[in-house]
Amino acid sequence: MGIAFVSRLRRPLGLLLIPAMLAACSGGMTPPDDIDGAGVSAVTPVMDMGDTGGEPVETAMAVPVRQKKRLPMIDSDEAMGVTQPVQASSGALTVPEGGVNMDEGLGVGRVEGLAEAQANEIAEGNASQVVVDGVGTDMPRQVGEPASIPMSDGGAELGGEGDGYLRVPDKAATRRRQASDGEQVAFLPRMSNPMQMPEAMGGMPASERACRQRLQKLGVKFRDVPRISRGRSCGIEWPVELSGLSGGIQIKPAAQVNCQITEAFARWVKQELVPSTRMRYLSGVSAIHQMSSYSCRTMNSQRGAAMSEHAKGNAIDVGKIVLTSGKAIAIEKKGFFAFREKGLLKSVRGDSCKYFSTVLGPGSDRFHKDHFHFDLRARKSGYRHCSL
Numbered sequence: 001m002g003i004a005f006v007s008r009l010r011r012p013l014g015l016l017l018i019p020a021m022l023a024a025c026s027g028g029m030t031p032p033d034d035i036d037g038a039g040v041s042a043v044t045p046v047m048d049m050g051d052t053g054g055e056p057v058e059t060a061m062a063v064p065v066r067q068k069k070r071l072p073m074i075d076s077d078e079a080m081g082v083t084q085p086v087q088a089s090s091g092a093l094t095v096p097e098g099g100v101n102m103d104e105g106l107g108v109g110r111v112e113g114l115a116e117a118q119a120n121e122i123a124e125g126n127a128s129q130v131v132v133d134g135v136g137t138d139m140p141r142q143v144g145e146p147a148s149i150p151m152s153d154g155g156a157e158l159g160g161e162g163d164g165y166l167r168v169p170d171k172a173a174t175r176r177r178q179a180s181d182g183e184q185v186a187f188l189p190r191m192s193n194p195m196q197m198p199e200a201m202g203g204m205p206a207s208e209r210a211c212r213q214r215l216q217k218l219g220v221k222f223r224d225v226p227r228i229s230r231g232r233s234c235g236i237e238w239p240v241e242l243s244g245l246s247g248g249i250q251i252k253p254a255a256q257v258n259c260q261i262t263e264a265f266a267r268w269v270k271q272e273l274v275p276s277t278r279m280r281y282l283s284g285v286s287a288i289h290q291m292s293s294y295s296c297r298t299m300n301s302q303r304g305a306a307m308s309e310h311a312k313g314n315a316i317d318v319g320k321i322v323l324t325s326g327k328a329i330a331i332e333k334k335g336f337f338a339f340r341e342k343g344l345l346k347s348v349r350g351d352s353c354k355y356f357s358t359v360l361g362p363g364s365d366r367f368h369k370d371h372f373h374f375d376l377r378a379r380k381s382g383y384r385h386c387s388l
Helices: 002-029 102-108 115-122 171-180 206-217 259-281 339-352
Strands: 042-049 057-064 131-133 141-145 221-224 228-230 232-236 240-245 250-257 284-293 315-323 328-330 358-360 371-375
Touching: 002 315, 002 358, 206 221, 206 259, 232 259, 240 259, 250 259, 250 315, 259 284, 259 315, 284 358, 328 339
Parallel strands: 250 284
Antiparallel strands: 042 057, 131 141, 221 240, 228 232, 240 250, 284 315, 315 328, 315 371, 358 371
């Protein structure tokens, strides 16, 4: 019973002591002057049940909150010097006046755009390319002139100052530079030359190519000349200009004939004429003077006669033979005592018939009293006319 009395007495004493304790401790709850509102978030009430087990009593405790500090990022806008947009009271983002200059924040100067650069080039008259203004109108015009581009030692064109680009060199300029420096320049054949074009494209036939290869093996000096055409009756499709034969024999003047008569003439001189002169005069041949090659005329230049083989470059006339000893043998009727000359002319007339289809000379008629006429007239029967 005494214990129960003491328990009832402790409860009122505890209730009286709590306000006294709160009053005594209230002075220590004031925060110091160096702590602002940002350092202390709030005073958090704490529920204290007390020692008596009665109703809970609120007690105030100061709970400090750590200040959140934002560290600048390396690639953040602040690190690059870009001004952050200002947030309006309405919550929308506003762009600073003048815009955000990223180049200035990165330390880069003003960048000139492509269109602006081309406009400046045209305005200054030093455009790197030809510029045409007024496209789509009735009066288009060229604006500015292409700027000259210097050449490097290697032949490549250098770009503008400091651009570091190489441009493809002009072919004509490169060839002129190589020619002036003594360099060898390789040129591809032009396909516009019919003599180098394939036969299917209108080029030289295979038979003509083969004939020219045989001339080269015979040591003939010749060159191809442009096509000769004077109507249906006169002309040479693939003419050559004959200027010399093997052994240094000159043809004076150079004769314009076709390749076939050239080959026959070269074989006759090499295999018949030169051996005959060596046997009779102990001398070779230095020159042959021709009197007619290509000529657009009729036979013997007679009116109403058929066209001559000269009109097709298929004949050649020889008027004089010059030996290496200096002796000149004219093609004409010889006197009674001119035995060696008469023998030479007789052998020429007989041997040449193996190479030509027509051989005429002194004694044949009055038209050939001063020269030999050789041609390759094609006859249906294969007949060869050799006037002996």
